[in-house]
Amino acid sequence: MAPTPRPPHSFWQTLNKTEILLFPRHRLATFGRTEINYQLVTSVSRRPQQANLRTGTVIAERPQIITPDRFAQRFEGFSEENAQFESFLKNNFGDSFRGLEYTFRNNLETIEVRPTDARELADVIRADIAARDVSRSAVIVGPEQGWGFSLMKFILEETSQSFVANFRELSEHGFFNPEFQTERRRREANALFRRAETNPSLIKPLADLLKRYDLFEEFQDRFFTLVR
Numbered sequence: 001m002a003p004t005p006r007p008p009h010s011f012w013q014t015l016n017k018t019e020i021l022l023f024p025r026h027r028l029a030t031f032g033r034t035e036i037n038y039q040l041v042t043s044v045s046r047r048p049q050q051a052n053l054r055t056g057t058v059i060a061e062r063p064q065i066i067t068p069d070r071f072a073q074r075f076e077g078f079s080e081e082n083a084q085f086e087s088f089l090k091n092n093f094g095d096s097f098r099g100l101e102y103t104f105r106n107n108l109e110t111i112e113v114r115p116t117d118a119r120e121l122a123d124v125i126r127a128d129i130a131a132r133d134v135s136r137s138a139v140i141v142g143p144e145q146g147w148g149f150s151l152m153k154f155i156l157e158e159t160s161q162s163f164v165a166n167f168r169e170l171s172e173h174g175f176f177n178p179e180f181q182t183e184r185r186r187r188e189a190n191a192l193f194r195r196a197e198t199n200p201s202l203i204k205p206l207a208d209l210l211k212r213y214d215l216f217e218e219f220q221d222r223f224f225t226l227v228r
Contacts, residue, residue: 022129042141043117053113
């Protein structure tokens with residue numbers, strides 16, 4: 001059964017009540033994938049002295065240069081309401097995530113119930129991680145309802161903080177050179193041509209890609225041969 005749609009103000013409430021107490025010392029990788037261990041502490045509103053502790057790993061996959069509005073399926077394993085929250089993000093924060101996109105997968109490992117105040121527990125965990133000098137860990141505290149959104153907030157803030165370093169590294173590798181971009185687009189078109197040769201359902205997406213990349217004239221003979 002699909003989850004009952006939540007009003008936008010409930011998302012704002014979750015975001016406002018979420019605090020990232022500890023970020024990883026290293027930013028998200030530009031040319032690979034990053035694994036971040038997290039500990040998310042949530043308060044159970046009906047029981048002030050009860051907290052839920054979730055531990056797991058968020059995997060950020062290799063980013064690509066993309067259009068700014070492609071938010072669909074960016075998050076996997078965060079909650080049953082992913083699509084609704086992604087729509088909320090797109091409508092309210094789309095301009096903040098232009099250029100680079102990661103996809104994220106949440107591997108939730110454990111859930112523990114602790115008879116203590118959520119913030120006090122989170123502070124203890126943060127102090128312990130700092131004492132052990134762990135570099136790729138995060139500590140988040142937020143409400144129990146919408147815990148997946150609290151975790152997404154951390155991911156979005158981590159992405160934002162990583163953007164400058166990622167952008168600089170991409171620039172150093174020529175990703176924003178027009179000649180490099182044209183060659184990259186040709187490679188992408190050639191790859192889709194090969195797939196379309198055995199899967200006719202990809203012919204229309206191929207035509208759309210060629211038009212979007214302004215490559216249709218260059219590839220039109222090959223395209224019409226494929227259609228015939």
